[in-house]
Amino acid sequence: DAGITQSPRHKVTETGTPVTLRCHQTENHRYMYWYRQDPGHGLRLIHYSYGVKDTDKGEVSDGYSVSRSKTEDFLLTLESATSSQTSVYFCAISNAGGDDEQYFGPGTRLTVT
């Protein structure tokens, strides 16, 4: 998985609680992404980062926030988890952004009860 780790790998949480997912890379790639994958849908972009402290929204950003204080770490936070945020979350990295190849982490399965 191209030097990308995600933690935790599995999490069950209750509606209304805050949740933070972590993505860590050892490739020194500039761009980092958070996606969610749901049955019947393609991967959908939540947020991405194009450098330390530089982030932007994707197509499904409502209810999510991100932070990137170091090149190697990209955090995804659900401020108040809802059942609709039950999903598998993937982190990806790329060196040059744009249409450059993205390398994916192993994913985090989040269940909100």
Next chain:
Amino acid sequence: KNQVEQSPQSLIILEGKNCTLQCNYTVSPFSNLRWYKQDTGRGPVSLTIMTFSENTKSNGRYTATLDADTKQSSLHITASQLSDSASYICVVSARGSARQLTFGSGTQLTVLP
């Protein structure tokens, strides 16, 4: 709106047989098309990349084709193996910002002994 449609949604074949997966896209302006393989519980991994001028690209037993005029691509798998059981995802890039990736929902391939 950019879209990627894949067919079939699922496919079951016997080991040793060939199969072809289809991808139709409406993404503009087109930059490149990638096929990813996603094993159960893992992140997607790139198999091939094709740009506008390329018609065919092979990676071992995997051969991708691209018809940029009709906006169609196919992934042909030859002499299937049990390890080919996975979801195959078509991803189309548009020229522009880092957000411009459109993912298909994938074809779930099962190879039976």
